[in-house]
Amino acid sequence: MSKSACVPMHLVRRLLSELRLAPTIAVGILAAIIGMVSISSGNWVLIRHFPSGWARAAGLDLGVLFSCPTTSIGPSSTSQHRASADIQVFSLDPLVLYIHNFVSQDEISHLLNASVGKFEPSRVWWGADGEIDPQSRISDTAILDSDDVTEQIKQRALRIQGWKGGKSTYSQPLRAQRYGVGGFYTFHYDWDKAVKRGNRVATLMVYLVGNCSGGGTNFPELQRPDDARWCEVVDCDDGDYEGVTFKPTVGAAVYWENMHPNGSFHMGVEHAALPVKSGEKVGLNIWLWDPEWTPPPGEAERLIGAGL
Numbered sequence: 001m002s003k004s005a006c007v008p009m010h011l012v013r014r015l016l017s018e019l020r021l022a023p024t025i026a027v028g029i030l031a032a033i034i035g036m037v038s039i040s041s042g043n044w045v046l047i048r049h050f051p052s053g054w055a056r057a058a059g060l061d062l063g064v065l066f067s068c069p070t071t072s073i074g075p076s077s078t079s080q081h082r083a084s085a086d087i088q089v090f091s092l093d094p095l096v097l098y099i100h101n102f103v104s105q106d107e108i109s110h111l112l113n114a115s116v117g118k119f120e121p122s123r124v125w126w127g128a129d130g131e132i133d134p135q136s137r138i139s140d141t142a143i144l145d146s147d148d149v150t151e152q153i154k155q156r157a158l159r160i161q162g163w164k165g166g167k168s169t170y171s172q173p174l175r176a177q178r179y180g181v182g183g184f185y186t187f188h189y190d191w192d193k194a195v196k197r198g199n200r201v202a203t204l205m206v207y208l209v210g211n212c213s214g215g216g217t218n219f220p221e222l223q224r225p226d227d228a229r230w231c232e233v234v235d236c237d238d239g240d241y242e243g244v245t246f247k248p249t250v251g252a253a254v255y256w257e258n259m260h261p262n263g264s265f266h267m268g269v270e271h272a273a274l275p276v277k278s279g280e281k282v283g284l285n286i287w288l289w290d291p292e293w294t295p296p297p298g299e300a301e302r303l304i305g306a307g308l
Contacts, residue, residue: 086099086100086101087099087100087160088100088233090222090225090230090244090254091222091223093268094222094256094257094266094268094269095256095257096219096222096254096255096256096269097160097254097255097256098233098246098252098253098254098255099160099204099252099253099254099255100251100252101251101252102156102204102206102251102252102253103153103206103208103251103253103284104251105251107149107153108208108209108250108251110149111144111149111150111153111174111176111208111284112176112208112209112282114142114144114145114147114149114150115142115144115176115178115282118142118143118144118176119140119141119142119176119178120140120141120142121139121140121141122137122138122139122140122141122177122185123137123141124136124137124188125192135186136185136186136188137184137185137186138179138182138183138184138185139177139178139179139183139184139185139273140177140178141175141176141177141178142175142176142178143173143174143175144173144174144175144176146173150174153174153284153286154170154171154174154286155171157171157204157255157286157288158170158171158288160204160255161202161257161288168290168291168292169201169202169288169289169290170288170289170291171286171287171288171289172200172286172287172288172289174284174285174286175284175285176208176282176283176284176285177273177282177283177284177285178280178281178282179212179215179273179276179280179281179282179283180276180280181276181277181278181279181280182275182276183215183273183275183276183281184272184273184274184275184276185272185273186272187218187220187270187271187272188270188271188272189258189265189269189270189271190203190258190269190271190287191258191259191265191266191269193265193303193308196294196295197291197292197293197294198289198290198291198292198293199258199259199289199290199293200258200287200288200289201257201258201259201288201289201290201293202255202256202257202258202287202288203255203256203258203269203285203286203287203288204253204254204255204284204285204286204288205217205246205253205254205283205284205285205286206252206253206283206284206285206286207248207249207250207251207252207253207281207282207283207284208250208282208283208284209248209250209280209281209282210247210248210249210250210281211279211280212248212276212277212278212279212280212281213276213277213278213279214274214275214276214277214278215248215273215274215275215276215277215279215281216235216238216245216246216247216248216274217245217246217248217254217271217272217273217274218238218241218243218244218245218246218271218272218274219243219244219245219246219256219268219269219270219271220241220242220243220270220271220272221243221267221268221269221270222243222244222268223243223244224236224243224244225244233246233247233249233252234246234247235247241274245274248281248283253286256269256271257269259293262296263293263294263295263296264295264296264299264302265295265299265303267306
């Protein structure tokens with residue numbers, strides 16, 4: 001049986017220390033907790049659905065859903081208050097988080113208005129070179145200007161990454177991606193093997209418009225969950241694609257880390273924007289860039305061995 005508890009942050013830190021968790025698990029949990037604490041600007045975390053084994057160790061009920069009862073992400077010119085935002089840990093390796101209510105409807109309206117007149121055919125990039133390739137990608141991209149709202153969203157994304165990003169990591173300019181019928185982006189990685197210093201260490205895919213069929217975000221290497229409650233956010237009936245397909249739920253975001261803890265590229269975060277069958281989808285790409293990243297020794301040889 002599970003229960004909910006609003007727990008002081010210092011107790012959560014002590015719990016993780018006392019449980020002596022494996023590094024991979026601890027990193028995932030800390031990223032989720034610290035992200036929510038930063039977002040809520042508070043010292044308490046409402047924790048729900050925690051495994052009973054951990055409850056015996058600390059008198060709590062720990063799990064995969066981290067939430068705060070009243071979440072305020074700070075005022076902006078368009079939205080003074082936000083609904084509660086929940087972070088669910090979908091996968092620990094690679095680290096993939098699902099974030100409900102990452103952006104408000106006011107913020108969505110602002111972003112959509114800011115993208116008007118800026119859309120151009122999307123390019124496929126390899127290092128500094130980009131080209132329009134309809135065999136790989138059909139969509140339109142709008143690079144959004146910096147303003148109070150976009151800067152607030154960038155900072156929110158950085159706080160999700162918590163302590164792992166360090167002081168050098170920043171958000172690249174926000175990009176709205178518009179997909180009409182037949183729009184897609186084939187399987188790819190957000191990390192760039194052609195870059196030798198600096199790279200996209202983490203990604204957020206935020207859904208701004210989702211009045212469509214198809215158009216999900218598919219990760220072929222992720223394991224499809226057994227718990228039917230995940231079917232609210234992933235397509236449990238998808239028989240056409242391997243792995244996991246996240247539905248384009250308006251306001252929600254999928255966060256994932258593109259590297260292993262040692263800085264090597266993670267092969268498990270290959271993903272695709274599946275074809276839109278009807279309607280329209282608009283997403284928001286948030287790429288977190290660490291200019292201090294460098295590939296670990298032997299990375300080039302590892303990629304060659306993997307056929308990349």
